Amino acid sequence: MDDHPDSRTLRVFVALAPPDDAKDELARALRPAYAGYPRLRWNRIEDWHITLAFLGEQSSTAVPLLRSALAAAAPSRPALQLGLRGGGYFDQRLLWTGVDGDLEGLHRLAADVRDLARSCGIDFRERPLNPHLTLARSRRDDSVSVPLAAAGLTGFVGRPWRTERLHLVGSNIGRGPGPIHYRDIEAWRLGVAAAPA
Template sequence: MNDHPESLTRRVFVALAPPDDAKDELARALEPAYAAYPQLRWNRIEDWHITLAFLGELPSAAVPLLQPALAGLAASHPALRLGLRGGGHFDQRLLWSGIDGDLDGLQLLAADVRDVVRACGIDFKDRPLRPHLTLARARRDDPSSVPQAAAGLTAFVGRPWRTERLHLVGSNIGRGPGPIHYRDIEAWRLGSDSTGP
């Protein structure tokens, strides 16, 4: 919270993040798309995440209420085995990679996160979970780049990995049309109250 002390609100979400080697693997698969579609607004690799609950603009004072509750949830929730697979698009404007693996466990974790957020008295739009990793966005006058880039990802199958941490993330939105960047407010190890694998 210290990076924007003047801000009375902050855009916040709860997410998982693939490990660096899984992100690097996908980035290598995206190299032809990076070259072919430089006009897309590509997300930074370090900002890739799987959103479990998008909370929107919150009063800065509400964020500390979430931290102990999410820490407790993470400690009691097992790590998940996931992977990145294929690609697709929403509305011809948003390019994503799909999520593979323990999708039932992912849905359960997302439901538990949303329950914890509501129990903290925070109101948010509870949209259905569509697990994905957002890769790029197209400009309004470019209806073809994202579907074409998605078609190039259909055969991609990444190696499986274990989730390690639950992240509470704040977006760092600057003025103008520049990219959105994200920063962890805090992150907690999943399953840290057990000695299991």
């Protein structure tokens, strides 16, 4: 059964995903928050990602063009050394952990991905890149849990990790009251790691 009411469109974004051991490390650091703020809508660990380009609702004909372009480009883009660090929030409702490491390379990769999407005729709203990994969202009547949970992450510093793949992801965001779920449409191995500066 199709997740989408209009099978001619798909909501998509391009992202990086931390490796399992980095996600496990962060999940351990979040244990007090999981226990302390059970009303937060926590993202599933398998859905954790760092968005490079949110492309929104796209036609089913645009997605194959983008897949081809990303498949051709990924091997020539260097893998990056990144890490997860600290915590913060947007609008007192969205909890995130920050991204550390080769941020210059991350911004370059995001710009490349956005240029590729435009070259495929994909129209999307440009958003400034603010590298983060979304962890949870609060309910409308709860303006305190997210800031408190973010304060508990202030000292978190995750181990560095190397990006392996570029992911094209589809989501069911806005498809009803349930949790947001993501699924990989496809992922491609990035090229060799950039030489240390």
